[in-house]
Amino acid sequence: MNKINIARRIFQILSLVLLVYGGYIFKEWKESAETEQSIFPSLKAPPGSISTTKFEKGSILWPSGATPVIENYPPSLVCRFNPKGGMFKACILHFFSENLTWQTQIKYLLPYITLFILLCFLFGRMWCGWVCPIGTVGDFLTFLRRKMNIKVRRFPQNFRINLSFTGYGIMAIALTISTIIGMPNFARYQCYWFLPYCQICPARLICPMFGLIKPNWKDFSTGITTTFTILAWLVLGLFVAAFYFGRRVWCHMCPVGLINSWFNKGAGVELHKKAIKCIKCGYCADACPMGLTKMYQMNNDGIYNQNACIMCFRCVEVCPRENCLGVKFFGKELFRRKNDTKKVS
Amino acid sequence: MTQKKFLDNFRDEIQKGFVSDRISPNNIAELQKYKRKSEIPSMENFYEAIENFENKKTFELEKPSVGYFCNIVPEEIILACDLHPVRLCCEDQVCAQAGEEIAPGDICCVIKSICGKFYGRLYENLNLVIIPGTCDPKTKLAELISPLKEIYFLDPGRDSDYLENAAIWESRYTELFDFLKKRFHKNPGRTQLISACHKTNKRTEIFRKIYQLRTDYPDSINVFDYYIMIYASFFMEIELWNDFAEKVYSQALEKKKTQNKPRILLVGTPVIFPNFKIIDVLEQSGLAMATDIQCTSFGRFFNPVEIDEDTESGIIRALALKNIAGSICPCLLNLEKMANLIIDTVNQYNLDGVIYYNLRLCQVFEIQTAILRQILKQRNIPFISIKTDLGKEDTGQLKTRLEAFREMLESHRK
Amino acid sequence: MKAGIDIGSVMTKCVIVEGNRVIAKTISRSGPMPEKIAENILQQALKNAGIEFSQLEKIVSTGYGRHIFSLNHKTVTEVSAAAKASFYLSGEKPCLVIDVGGQDTKTIEVDRRGEVVDFLMNDKCAAGTGRFLEMMATVLETDIYGLGKLALSATKPVVINSTCSVFAESEVVSLLAHNERKENIAAGLLNAIAARIATMMSHFHKDVPVVFCGGGANIPGLKESIEKISGRQIHILENPQFVVAFGAAIS
Structure with missing residues (x-):
């Protein structure tokens, strides 16, 4: 195992603990400091429309029945389903979805969006590779597969591109539904269609389990909830299969990841290549969990932050040539491939 | 692919047709000459190993031994099956002359030497020979020696592009792995593969240290010792080689001394004992070989196996990437890589010039000479191409050429 | 001195x-x-x-x-000596030196400081050297200068493909047997050498003056032959055979 990989694994586990169990760890601290003024306006559902707090504890959208420590939306899949409310409120898709329904004025949203863009601008999709708890769960599934000695499925480039279109499709549908149910004429559907993506997100079933809270896994009360429950199970199955048989195939269609990916090009963290050093061994492309090949293919020097890159820096790590690949942070060299001799994992 | 039996119906005719006597190449005197030049005490181990090998001319090991050619054949897979890999590449004049009985005169001298050795019955103790279809002569070699030995033919294709071929290479290697398992009744798995990779990675680690040391101080381990170490790795047990090389490295560290000779990069066909003519002339002409880009040394040792997926298929794929995609063999489509590698090595280690060494009749090396010459010339890297064969009669001419090259490099320095 | x-x-x-x-x-x-x-x-x-x-x-x-x-x-090596002398004799300007000797044919590129930038030599066999012409002259029952003189009066030079002495010799013998004129054969032989030299020249800079030295420069017609094939002006240095020795003396 190599240094970057170890660092990343440790970081992932720490983030998972912090983001998922933040509720347990920081709840008391938060209650004592509650009087402090936040720069973020607290977004509240307008009267008459549905809000998460209107759900009872144990319902689909609020199994833990707890509020988060910080009402904020970082660019990774931190979830509203976390036990005891978790550290942060939810992911950015949740944020958009919720506020489209509530028709919140833009000026109230600006601080949140600014923070989100700033975080993305600094680290790009590093959030996916290093922080996202769902990604960590998936990586654990991959780890299990490796221990079981099962061959990895490699999906062709086209398939992965199509996956991202699927992701955009799902996102578009979810946001459209959220917008429609925000209109006064359709407000009566809010109780069923509120946060449509959250209802099918794999985190809906995974996250509560971290706190040994029973996820709402068999809500068959009405036709719509039944549909959502079945869909959630299907998506979870897809999620598990994607991580178990492939590597991070799921991340190609994760809507939060897709939103992050818009900021990947031009992000502060830059992956760069010195083409003359390259011996076209393909180690980088082979090790890429997202199955990206540009790092391997390019014959010119440059910065190659691809949209789907989750910045795990595995390519930098496995490259056998000194100084060929490297990572910069706003033009400053963070680390480069060194000519050291390494042990195999 | 199961193992193929070429010319199986004509075995008797061929064996009757070529009743070659045991040939006895004698390179001990040559070896002693280089041994005297050595300044590192623990090089003794390597010289001794080669002397034993040359004396016995056979392999007497508890493990079954498997012969192979080229980097394309994954040594790690052979090691994982608990077999002893023996690299058979040789450039021996006596054997080459004997081999002309089978292979015609104007064929690559490596192939002639190998034919000579096989038909001279020097490789009786080998259990299996794995021949890769890298170049045309090697492909036909599989047929030429199949009446004498069990052959496994491994075809890597000629395209070194990872994206299109990785799956094919993986399946080829898996077939080989399965074949070896069945043939020798072994049942290695992931653990054995990983431990084999550990061994070769350890070797890479030591080689990189030596490589680094020699680029800075070419005299710390002299060029003959360097190639002797590489030749010894053809047949020595890998752990033993690692131990000895580690010792050599630690002793060489104390011998660091700066010298003023032009440091050059030797690119091209491999230098294999006993054909040390080129490095002999190089030494006499006052040039210091700082590094090399050759398949037996750099190409074989420099890249580690990078295991990302530590499943069985993942390891086999990693081996394919190391051995085929990362290969510097000009049989594959990788001239751009070669040019990049030369330019980069020269710039990185601040070398004075490039010698492109071409063993006559290796067409794939020869064919790219003019292009490389122009590429390097435009970048002001002094370049000379040397074309020669196993014979010693052109030593004087080579010396003139290399001395003129040295004078040129020295005048550039001023 | x-x-x-x-x-x-x-x-x-x-x-x-x-x-x-x-x-x-x-x-x-x-x-x-x-x-x-x-x-x-x-x-x-x-x-x-x-x-x-x-x-x-x-x-x-x-x-x-x-x-x-x-x-x-x-x-010093012949290459450095020839470069040194040619640089001096051609007025200290960059030049491309052709040296046709007995055993080697060299082309040397000299830069404006008089240093060798790059050089090419023939391979280990005698193909394309003075020795080759000498052997062919024997077949035509003349000497190497006679061969050049014969070539000057050629009407229709034959095409000789091989510069390998052994193959070329049998080619010449068979041409003679077909009653081909000796002049045309001689011109063909010079052309074969010149083509080889022109190929070597093509690896170097195209815009520097070309100078010719070594014993081969004394052969009448060889210079013209190279000029015709390569399309470049060639200047024969004074006393071409002594150029290398002179270069050694001044280095």
Whole structure:
């Protein structure tokens, strides 16, 4: 195992603990400091429309029945389903979805969006590779597969591109539904269609389990909830299969990841290549969990932050040539491939 | 692919047709000459190993031994099956002359030497020979020696592009792995593969240290010792080689001394004992070989196996990437890589010039000479191409050429 | 005063210079005892110049037998010597030197500082060298200069593909058997050599003057032949056969 990989694994586990169990760890601290003024306006559902707090504890959208420590939306899949409310409120898709329904004025949203863009601008999709708890769960599934000695499925480039279109499709549908149910004429559907993506997100079933809270896994009360429950199970199955048989195939269609990916090009963290050093061994492309090949293919020097890159820096790590690949942070060299001799994992 | 039996119906005719006597190449005197030049005490181990090998001319090991050619054949897979890999590449004049009985005169001298050795019955103790279809002569070699030995033919294709071929290479290697398992009744798995990779990675680690040391101080381990170490790795047990090389490295560290000779990069066909003519002339002409880009040394040792997926298929794929995609063999489509590698090595280690060494009749090396010459010339890297064969009669001419090259490099320095 | 001795495979040449001026030059055929021959022609050159051995500050040997000669103070290779001399003789300008010798044919690129940038030599066999022409001249029952003279009066040069002496010889013999004119064959042979040299020239800069030295420059018609094939002007240096020895003397 190599240094970057170890660092990343440790970081992932720490983030998972912090983001998922933040509720347990920081709840008391938060209650004592509650009087402090936040720069973020607290977004509240307008009267008459549905809000998460209107759900009872144990319902689909609020199994833990707890509020988060910080009402904020970082660019990774931190979830509203976390036990005891978790550290942060939810992911950015949740944020958009919720506020489209509530028709919140833009000026109230600006601080949140600014923070989100700033975080993305600094680290790009590093959030996916290093922080996202769902990604960590998936990586654990991959780890299990490796221990079981099962061959990895490699999906062709086209398939992965199509996956991202699927992701955009799902996102578009979810946001459209959220917008429609925000209109006064359709407000009566809010109780069923509120946060449509959250209802099918794999985190809906995974996250509560971290706190040994029973996820709402068999809500068959009405036709719509039944549909959502079945869909959630299907998506979870897809999620598990994607991580178990492939590597991070799921991340190609994760809507939060897709939103992050818009900021990947031009992000502060830059992956760069010195083409003359390259011996076209393909180690980088082979090790890429997202199955990206540009790092391997390019014959010119440059910065190659691809949209789907989750910045795990595995390519930098496995490259056998000194100084060929490297990572910069706003033009400053963070680390480069060194000519050291390494042990195999 | 199961193992193929070429010319199986004509075995008797061929064996009757070529009743070659045991040939006895004698390179001990040559070896002693280089041994005297050595300044590192623990090089003794390597010289001794080669002397034993040359004396016995056979392999007497508890493990079954498997012969192979080229980097394309994954040594790690052979090691994982608990077999002893023996690299058979040789450039021996006596054997080459004997081999002309089978292979015609104007064929690559490596192939002639190998034919000579096989038909001279020097490789009786080998259990299996794995021949890769890298170049045309090697492909036909599989047929030429199949009446004498069990052959496994491994075809890597000629395209070194990872994206299109990785799956094919993986399946080829898996077939080989399965074949070896069945043939020798072994049942290695992931653990054995990983431990084999550990061994070769350890070797890479030591080689990189030596490589680094020699680029800075070419005299710390002299060029003959360097190639002797590489030749010894053809047949020595890998752990033993690692131990000895580690010792050599630690002793060489104390011998660091700066010298003023032009440091050059030797690119091209491999230098294999006993054909040390080129490095002999190089030494006499006052040039210091700082590094090399050759398949037996750099190409074989420099890249580690990078295991990302530590499943069985993942390891086999990693081996394919190391051995085929990362290969510097000009049989594959990788001239751009070669040019990049030369330019980069020269710039990185601040070398004075490039010698492109071409063993006559290796067409794939020869064919790219003019292009490389122009590429390097435009970048002001002094370049000379040397074309020669196993014979010693052109030593004087080579010396003139290399001395003129040295004078040129020295005048550039001023 | 300095002496330069060029011990070639066919001829041994000696030049004595004072400053950069040649004061004596001698030449003799190389033979089985190269050192003896070299000593002899050095003595002869000293006699021609009218000086004593002790007056020589420096003796530099070059050529195939440079290491054999024991009286020398220094050795240089033919390549450096030819480059040095050609640079001096062509007015200290960058040039491309063609040197056709007995055993080697070289093309050397010299930059504006008079240093060798790159050079090419023929392979180990005699194809494309003076030796080849000598052997072919024997087949045509003349000598190497006679061959050149024959070639000048050719009407329709034959095409000879091979510059391998063995193959070319049988080709020439069969052409003679077909009653081909000796002149045309000679021209064909020169063209074969010239084509080889032109190929070597094509690897270098196209816009520098080309100078021609070595024994081969004395062959009539060879220069014209190369000019025709390569399409470049070639200038034959003064006393081409002594250029390398002169280069050794001044280096």
